[in-house]
Amino acid sequence: MNEPMIEVKNFRKLYGDYVAVDNISFTVYKGEIFGLLGPNGAGKTSTLESLEGLRPPSGGTLRVAGVDPAAAPHKLRNLIGVQLQSAGLPASITADEAMKLFCAYHGVAPRFDLLDRLGLGGKRNIEFQGLSTGLQRRLALALAVAHDPPVLFLDEPTAGLDVASRVELHSLMHELKSKGTTIILATHDMAEAEEMSDRVAILLQGKLVAVDTPLAITATGAGLTKVSVNTRSGSLLSNHHPIPAVSQYLVKEQYAIYFSTNIGQTVSTLISTVEAEGDTLIDLRVERPSLEDRFLELTNGGPK
Amino acid sequence: MNAFASHFAFEFRTGIRNKNLLLMNYLFPLGLYLMMSVIMPGVNPLFREVIIPGMVTFGILASTLLGLPDPLVNAREAGIFRSYKINGVPARNILLIPALSTILHVLMVALIILITAPIFFDAPAPQNYATFFLTVLGMAVACTGLAVLIGVVAPNSRLTVLFSQAIFLPSMIIGGIMIPYSMLPGAAAKIALLLPATHTMNAFNGLAMGGMADFYPWGSILTLFVGGITAFMLAWYLFRWDSTSSERRGHPLMALLALVPYAAWLLVILPEALHTLSLMHPKS
Numbered sequence: 001m002n003e004p005m006i007e008v009k010n011f012r013k014l015y016g017d018y019v020a021v022d023n024i025s026f027t028v029y030k031g032e033i034f035g036l037l038g039p040n041g042a043g044k045t046s047t048l049e050s051l052e053g054l055r056p057p058s059g060g061t062l063r064v065a066g067v068d069p070a071a072a073p074h075k076l077r078n079l080i081g082v083q084l085q086s087a088g089l090p091a092s093i094t095a096d097e098a099m100k101l102f103c104a105y106h107g108v109a110p111r112f113d114l115l116d117r118l119g120l121g122g123k124r125n126i127e128f129q130g131l132s133t134g135l136q137r138r139l140a141l142a143l144a145v146a147h148d149p150p151v152l153f154l155d156e157p158t159a160g161l162d163v164a165s166r167v168e169l170h171s172l173m174h175e176l177k178s179k180g181t182t183i184i185l186a187t188h189d190m191a192e193a194e195e196m197s198d199r200v201a202i203l204l205q206g207k208l209v210a211v212d213t214p215l216a217i218t219a220t221g222a223g224l225t226k227v228s229v230n231t232r233s234g235s236l237l238s239n240h241h242p243i244p245a246v247s248q249y250l251v252k253e254q255y256a257i258y259f260s261t262n263i264g265q266t267v268s269t270l271i272s273t274v275e276a277e278g279d280t281l282i283d284l285r286v287e288r289p290s291l292e293d294r295f296l297e298l299t300n301g302g303p304k
Numbered sequence: 305m306n307a308f309a310s311h312f313a314f315e316f317r318t319g320i321r322n323k324n325l326l327l328m329n330y331l332f333p334l335g336l337y338l339m340m341s342v343i344m345p346g347v348n349p350l351f352r353e354v355i356i357p358g359m360v361t362f363g364i365l366a367s368t369l370l371g372l373p374d375p376l377v378n379a380r381e382a383g384i385f386r387s388y389k390i391n392g393v394p395a396r397n398i399l400l401i402p403a404l405s406t407i408l409h410v411l412m413v414a415l416i417i418l419i420t421a422p423i424f425f426d427a428p429a430p431q432n433y434a435t436f437f438l439t440v441l442g443m444a445v446a447c448t449g450l451a452v453l454i455g456v457v458a459p460n461s462r463l464t465v466l467f468s469q470a471i472f473l474p475s476m477i478i479g480g481i482m483i484p485y486s487m488l489p490g491a492a493a494k495i496a497l498l499l500p501a502t503h504t505m506n507a508f509n510g511l512a513m514g515g516m517a518d519f520y521p522w523g524s525i526l527t528l529f530v531g532g533i534t535a536f537m538l539a540w541y542l543f544r545w546d547s548t549s550s551e552r553r554g555h556p557l558m559a560l561l562a563l564v565p566y567a568a569w570l571l572v573i574l575p576e577a578l579h580t581l582s583l584m585h586p587k588s
Contacts, residue, residue: 052390054545077392088387090379092318101314104307105392127321143391 003030005065005151005182006051012059013046013206020046022206023060028184028199030150033177035197035214036186037291039299042203044186048153051184052082065150078106081144082153083137091129095120095139098128099146106147114142118168133160141169145176152176152183158192170196190292200291202298209298218294224248224259226287229270231256235277236270243269255283263288311397315405328371329409333363337417341425353515355427356417357508358481360440361501363413365475368447369454369468372406376455377464385545395543399456399536403448407441414440428513436512439504442528446500449535450562456539457556459547471499480505485518497569503527519569527565535562 006028013021021043028034038044049055051064053073062069065079089098095115103110115124118138123131131139137160144152154173158166173183173196187193193200194214202210202217210217224247229236236256239249245262260266263286274281319325337359344351376399379385388398418436421427430436450471458464476482478492479501488496496502503524510517511525538561542554 054386054389073389074392077390080390082387082390084383084387084390088383090314090318090384092322093314097314097317101307101310102391104310107307 004028004063005030005032006034006184007061007063008047008051009062010060011047011050011057011062013043013050013055014058019206021050021203024203024206024208025060026201026208026211028182030182031177031180032198033173033183033185033196035193035200036184036203037188037190037193037200037295038203041205043206044203045155047203048155048184048186052076052080052153078147079149080151080153081147081149082155083140083144083157084155089128089136089139089143092127094125094127095131095142096124098139098143102143103146108147111142111146114146115139117172118142119165134162134165137161138165138169141172145172148181150181152181153186154183155186156188157185158187158189166192190290190295194291202295204299210294214291218289218291224261225263225266225289226285227258227260227263227266227270228255228283228285228287229258229274229281230254230283231274231277232280232282233277235274235279241273243273307393308397308401311393311401312405315401316408319405319409322375325371325375329367329406330413332370333359333366333413334416336362336366337421341421341427345425352425352427353513354481354505355421355425356430357505357513359417359421360414361443361479361481361504361508362476363417364410364440364443364447364504365472365501367406367410367413368444368451369472369475372402372448372451373455373458373464373468374461376402376452377458377461380544380547381460383546389545395545396540399452399539399543403452403536406448406451407444410444411437411440430508430512431514432512436508438525439507439512439528442507442525442532443500443504445532446503446528446535447532449532449539450500453535453539453542453559453562456542456544457559475499475501478502494570498563498566500528500531500566503566519572523569523572527569531562531565534565535559538562 004027008027009025011021011024012019024043024047036044036047046055050057051062051069053069053076056070064076067075067079069076093101096112099110099112099115112124115121118141120135120139120142123135128136128139137157141154141157144154157169161169177183185193185197197214199211199213200217201208234254237251237254243258244265245260246258246266247261248259250257258266258270267284267286270284271281319329340351340359341355385398418429422429451468454464454467458467474495478488478496479499480496481501485493485496485502485506506517506519507521507524507528509515510521517524538559542552542556542558544552
């Protein structure tokens with residue numbers, strides 16, 4: 001995973017006087033799933049479109065699989081696959097025709113097997129406008145990966161998909177990753193980003209506020225770890241036990257819930273307290289702050 | 305099948321499968337052809353003479369100017385061109401393939417009219433089929449060029465209709481289909497020279513149907529092809545992949561250069577007209 005596939009150095013994108021992206025830099029390596037997160041207007045789309053060769057950068061350097069997208073967009077075509085947010089297909093094209101057409105332009109044989117795998121097998125001759133939103137997105141995904149590109153851009157890939165389709169998509173992403181495909185995943189679904197991404201970048205008002213693994217990003221936040229405890233005699237349901245590093249305590253459905261700044265100290269004290277009370281532990285759950293919590297913390301507080 | 309052929313096959317099928325395009329390519333021109341051919345000879349027996357050239361010209365105008373620009377504008381607005389760009393579809397193919405498939409549709413309509421009009425409506429057949437089809441092809445090239453150019457420069461569907469009608473309506477009224485060019489008053493005759501339909505009817509009359517041309521018919525053929533290619537090259541030059549992009553190689557008003565091949569006729573015919581006028585009203 002040391003070969004850089006996407007290099008963004010001091011990238012800026014301006015629209016007139018408006019600064020959409022302000023001097024950001026990051027590198028994505030071969031075989032990595034890289035989440036690109038940010039609220040609306042953060043600069044995600046401008047970054048993606050510049051990497052895809054759809055818009056020229058206003059400053060800085062971009063390289064995708066060694067190619068400058070603005071200078072040589074024709075060289076980029078077989079190196080990238082893009083699943084756009086809006087599917088971007090003619091209303092009257094069928095899934096079969098779209099697969100034939102796009103594969104013909106990429107110079108590869110049509111991958112009808114992908115249509116079957118993504119649940120479009122029985123709908124290959126239905127026009128694009130007759131497919132549900134979920135099926136349209138699945139078709140867009142099939143077309144994006146049909147020519148086996150080394151770099152794949154997925155923009156909100158699971159929006160509008162049912163649970164089974166999400167699972168199938170995630171399985172396909174893992175499979176592509178294992179074959180060395182580099183995937184840029186732009187999404188608003190924090191759970192998906194946390195589960196799928198090796199690293200994530202958080203953009204805010206055109207600036208990069210965090211780039212790291214989801215675990216590292218959540219660990220650096222001020223977020224509190226939630227500890228929920230249920231005991232047989234309910235010895236913890238009154239707040240008279242001094243538990244260290246707890247900033248908030250509440251009771252909900254027979255569970256004593258603690259918000260801790262030091263999980264080790266809190267949990268060990270809780271266990272010894274339960275034992276000292278002659279009580280029995282039934283359930284103990286520790287929930288660390290999610291990427292969503294950290295994202296909200298960053299986006300509410302502004303760039304750090 | 306290579307990319308161009310695969311793309312062309314899809315576009316051609318769309319011309320029949322899409323209800324709007326089916327209407328513009330076949331139902332509207334053939335419906336009007338049937339209606340006019342049934343009604344008009346009873347009102348004006350001379351109409352039989354222009355059934356084939358007039359209705360073929362009308363069919364080309366409808367398929368191209370009314371059918372072609374709007375899908376191009378809609379595709380750009382819907383992000384289809386962006387998707388094409390990412391997947392390596394060249395701008396040239398995005399414009400050329402719909403134009404070629406439309407030309408194929410209009411040739412089929414022309415063939416239907418050519419075969420059925422003499423049988424069912426006693427319309428005189430062309431005396432020279434080679435020049436007849438050359439004229440049809442010239443008109444098809446001229447009008448698809450203009451239609452593609454309108455699709456490229458029109459910012460939205462509403463203006464597409466306006467631009468298309470700015471050529472379609474004058475073509476119907478003073479383009480030689482309803483009223484012969486020779487019967488047009490001076491100013492209208494000059495404006496008519498800017499219309500592909502006028503040159504088509506002139507070429508049909510002078511080269512294919514055995515009638516008299518109002519002005520040099522081979523010049524009309526040349527004008528149609530040069531006009532069509534000029535319009536297409538301008539469309540290619542002014543093409544934008546998406547409507548949100550501010551990057552454009554030229555101002556949309558450059559599209560007016562497509563009229564230059566037609567306007568050149570004014571340089572040929574206007575001095576003659578001025579000369580005639582000066583003879584009629586000599587300075588005292």
